[in-house]
Amino acid sequence: MDIKSRIESMISEAVYKLYGLDKIDVCVDAPENEDHGDYSTNVAFKIAKILDKIPFHIATELSHELFSENLKVEFEGKIYPIFVKIEPAAPGFINFTLSELFLFQNTLIINGCEDVYGSNDFGKGKTIVVEYSQPNTNKPQHVGHARNNFIGSSLSKILSHCGYKVIRTNYVGDIGIHICKSMLMYLKYGNGKEPDKKPDHFVGEFYAMYEEEREKNPEIEREAQELLRRWEAGDAEIRALWKKMNSWVYEGWKKTYADQKIEFDEWEYESEKVNVGKEIAMLALEKGLAEKDETGAIIARLERYNLPDKVLLRSDGTSIYSTKDLQLAKDCYEKYKFDKRLYVVDVRQAEYFRQLFKILALLGFEWADKLVHVAYGMVSLPEGKMSSRTGVVMNADDVFEKLVELEEYEIKNSIKMPRVVKETAQKVALAAFKYGMLKVDAAQDMIFNLDLVAKFEGNTGPYLLYTYARARSVLEKAGFELGRGKYQHVAAPKSVLMHPKERVLAGALVHFQENVLEACKDLAPSRIANYVFDVAQKFNSFYGDVPILDAKSESRKRHLLYLTYAVSVVLKRGLDLLGIEVVEKM
């Protein structure tokens, strides 16, 4: 159990013992101000009213009780207290200060369990399906997809670090009027040409061409509709073209996903769901949730729930996207019996998902409340909103390529071998890309500034990788044997006297576990990002003030190396949860 949870249960017990109060919502958090200790609680405020006492008095009594019941840590056969101080602070907080010995021991624990540090069993035995990416096969992926991909894959990692069984799934929009638009233009102007560039970009150009032409000639919309009709009728020629163009797009995405290190356990295709969901529409009709209107369309009435009505079946009886989504959810539940299903989809679809979830709930599916829309905000560029009109469209491949270029320029002086430069630049670029997007709270709209995220200074991916590489370099110089469990048996220092910066750094490492858990509960990769940056800053500050290799004594040096190694472990693990790979040198 992590230390925060231990403090919480310790407080609950003390509150019960002193005041006989049960079921008090105990809240423990990490204060920003170091003077307030490593953890603090406001529980005295919460119970002050019930007890009709002054918060500070309660805090005083409680901290006394808590300190006498001080948690113990066993070390080398001896028992030490975990806290050096548990004291009240006006107007009624209780602040907990960890002992340096505990912090020292914690760094040793990290040394001994690097891979699993920060993991927990919160989701043990539970299955969670994460649907993300969901691109359409008419064009390359843009930076918005990149944000989606990064959030989805990071969440998957965080959830599985918290014990969940995670199924990553991609639902591809491989058919629909938008696909027919690029097909139409290829038929008109393609002349049977094969891709002469990254094939998804090649297809995307025909789609862009369509948008241009439609401005001049709105008639072509009807032609696109006609193509869709032919596709649905199974027209061999259209099907063959569709297959060919989609395969180009998949080929292009293969590289996009490989560059971004994005993976899925399962792919679903919209084209395979043609006309599924009719049953569901009929069920809705039966349950009186939906009605047939004068044109024959089946419409779910949601006005009572403060939502717009939703068409389930067209008047011609064919199903639309939402019907397929209803069926997909049902099939998915039957297949996995998931405890939760996440839809990582941009915030513009928020109302759509409210409709979808409401319909499923009204249909009586008890699992409807397990569906969650993870809404992420829109990405725009410093130049303004992305749009094909203004030409400030940035596709994900171009952004990545540009980032690689920038990073290559940065590192080429410190690395000699050209091939290593290229490899490293790609990793640094991806770190810049992912971190730049994930550090912002997912729900917020964001402005993605390519030049800023690529920098080696500031709150960036490269800064974090640099910090990691720096730590590793010290360890290497010291001949510190890297690897799990190498330094588990160390003599306990009689007393540990830490440099203030060292104390702060060691304290920060303790918080990793609760940050992982909170990131999992809140579905918020940004929490990990902020935490990792905090650790990196504290390490660099420590590094500036405390000589490691020239420490006063051998044992002192060893302690500092444990700490440095622990930092590298936490950075590596934290970044991994964001889907970012570290580099040893850069």
Added chain:
RNA sequence: GCACCCGUAGUUCAGAGGAUAGAACGCAGCGUUGCGGACGCUGAAGUCGGGGGUUCGAGUCCCUCCGGGUGCACCA
């Protein structure tokens, strides 16, 4: 028109109802004959959009106004 989201330093963003609102970039300075100076340190910079309310306590919750964005049935 209705609904949802967002207004925090010049800029990009953190802030789980708590303590003196933080960081990064940019700006002005400073630092090792020391482990990676791609770093660190110091400083200037804020009526948390305005106004009410709830609370011991509000940037955070509620109401309202202003400003910005997004979505509203046979597209996906």
